[in-house]
Amino acid sequence: MSGIEAVKVIVDAEKEAARILAEAQSKASQIRKSIDSRIQEERQRTLDGAKKEASAIVQHAEDEGKVEAANVTKDSGKNVQELVTKASAHKNAAVDKLVNVILQENK
Amino acid sequence: MSETSLFTEDILTAARTKAQSIIDEAQAELERATQEAKASISKEAADIVRNAQAEAEAIKRRQTSEARHLSKLHEQQEKNSILMEVLDRTKKRIIDATKNETIYVPYLTSQIANGIRELGYDTAIVHLNATDLKGINRANIEKDAGKHLSKSVKVEWANEPIEAIGGAVISSSDGKTRIVNTLDQKFEALESTLLIEAGKSLFGK
Numbered sequence: 057m058s059g060i061e062a063v064k065v066i067v068d069a070e071k072e073a074a075r076i077l078a079e080a081q082s083k084a085s086q087i088r089k090s091i092d093s094r095i096q097e098e099r100q101r102t103l104d105g106a107k108k109e110a111s112a113i114v115q116h117a118e119d120e121g122k123v124e125a126a127n128v129t130k131d132s133g134k135n136v137q138e139l140v141t142k143a144s145a146h147k148n149a150a151v152d153k154l155v156n157v158i159l160q161e162n163k
Numbered sequence: 164m165s166e167t168s169l170f171t172e173d174i175l176t177a178a179r180t181k182a183q184s185i186i187d188e189a190q191a192e193l194e195r196a197t198q199e200a201k202a203s204i205s206k207e208a209a210d211i212v213r214n215a216q217a218e219a220e221a222i223k224r225r226q227t228s229e230a231r232h233l234s235k236l237h238e239q240q241e242k243n244s245i246l247m248e249v250l251d252r253t254k255k256r257i258i259d260a261t262k263n264e265t266i267y268v269p270y271l272t273s274q275i276a277n278g279i280r281e282l283g284y285d286t287a288i289v290h291l292n293a294t295d296l297k298g299i300n301r302a303n304i305e306k307d308a309g310k311h312l313s314k315s316v317k318v319e320w321a322n323e324p325i326e327a328i329g330g331a332v333i334s335s336s337d338g339k340t341r342i343v344n345t346l347d348q349k350f351e352a353l354e355s356t357l358l359i360e361a362g363k364s365l366f367g368k
Contacts, residue, residue, distance in 0.1 A: 062167040069171030070228035073178030080182030084189035085255075091193050095200040108306050110215030115192050117219030121226030128227055132234030145363040147252070150364035154253040154357050158349050159260065159270055 242366065249361045254328075257311035257346055261294070261329040271295065271331060272304050275318070278342035286317040290332040293324035313322025 057065070260266045279287045291299065305318040325332055330345035350357075 069174045076178040080185040087189035099204045102204045106211040113215040117222045121223040125226045125230035129229040150249045150361045
């Protein structure tokens with residue numbers, strides 16, 4: 057190889073090296089540009105999951121609350137029925153007592 | 164291999180190594196930023212879930228609390244309905260009692276005597292309802308009222324009947340002082356006592 061040929065080979069190699077570096081810079085630049093969108097995707101995915109979980113928690117609580125409320129209403133209905141039955145048995149006595157209160161007052 | 168070839172190979176190897184390092188550095192930056200963001204996103208997601216749990220507890224509490232409130236209201240309505248029925252029946256019994264002389268006449272006499280005592284005069288005008296004006300032996304009542312008061316009293320009977328289920332309005336001769344001893348007034352004045360007493364009898368409180 058002549059001296060001129062050797063210089064040409066070296067110049068070509070340096071050009072190739074520069075191309076390799078430029079390509080790497082471009083790729084690195086693309087990677088950095090993708091950071092925001094990658095974080096955004098990650099955020100969207102995680103928050104969507106959390107929102108689904110939250111929605112399920114609330115729905116479950118509403119269902120449980122309905123069941124508990126129905127139980128409260130049922131128990132209370134039973135208690136009120138008992139109260140009405142007991143009170144009804146004492147109505148006559150109550151009327152006697154009140155008549156007495158009125159007629160005996162300031163007698 | 165010639166020296167030139169070795170030299171160019173070194174140039175290219177150095178370039179490739181440097182290129183890889185540039186890419187690795189960007190990749191590491193991407194990973195670092197993603198990890199940092201993940202920590203903050205996880206916190207945000209945990210907040211969403213925690214808020215949902217708090218909301219869920221509040222929903223359950225509200226639903227059961229509303230059910231308890233409505234039940235209490237229903238219980239109160241039932242109690243009120245029974246109390247009102249008892250008050251109503253009491254009023255009817257009192258009206259019936261005004262037709263029973265054995266019960267009513269002594270009662271009316273005592274109310275008239277009390278009214279005269281409260282007035283503090285020996286003379287009084289007594290107002291009765293239309294039924295009592297017609298059906299009651301006023302002379303006997305006047306005599307018995309005197310016995311109640313252990314003194315002789317002079318009763319003037321008003322001709323104009325009052326609107327009342329029973330009892331009497333006793334007024335001074337000049338009409339300036341009036342003692343209202345009607346059954347209607349008793350009902351009104353004793354309403355809270357009657358409700359308390361009925362409540363005790365009916366509900367044990």
